[in-house]
Amino acid sequence: MTNDRADWHKSSHSAGAENCVEVRRGVVVAMRDTQHQGLGHLEFPRGEWEAFVASASAGRL
Known part of the structure; x- marks a missing residue:
């Protein structure tokens, strides 16, 4: 993996x-x-x- 800034993204929820x-x-x-x-x-x-994202989206965290 590269550490290129373009490879990283923020959540759309960070607003x-x-x-x-x-x-x-x-x-x-x-x-x-x-x-x-x-x-x-x-x-x-x-x-x-x-699995983490699915659990968070379902409110299980």
Whole structure:
């Protein structure tokens, strides 16, 4: 994976908020803090990320 800025995107729910996270999707999904990008990121297998998003969308978190 590259660390190109274009690979990262913010949630459409952030609505311009500065306190949010960015996600980079691929076989491994990466997540980082928008304000502290240089501190690194967390990585999750795509299937685990999709299960998390599905649970959050269903209100189970």
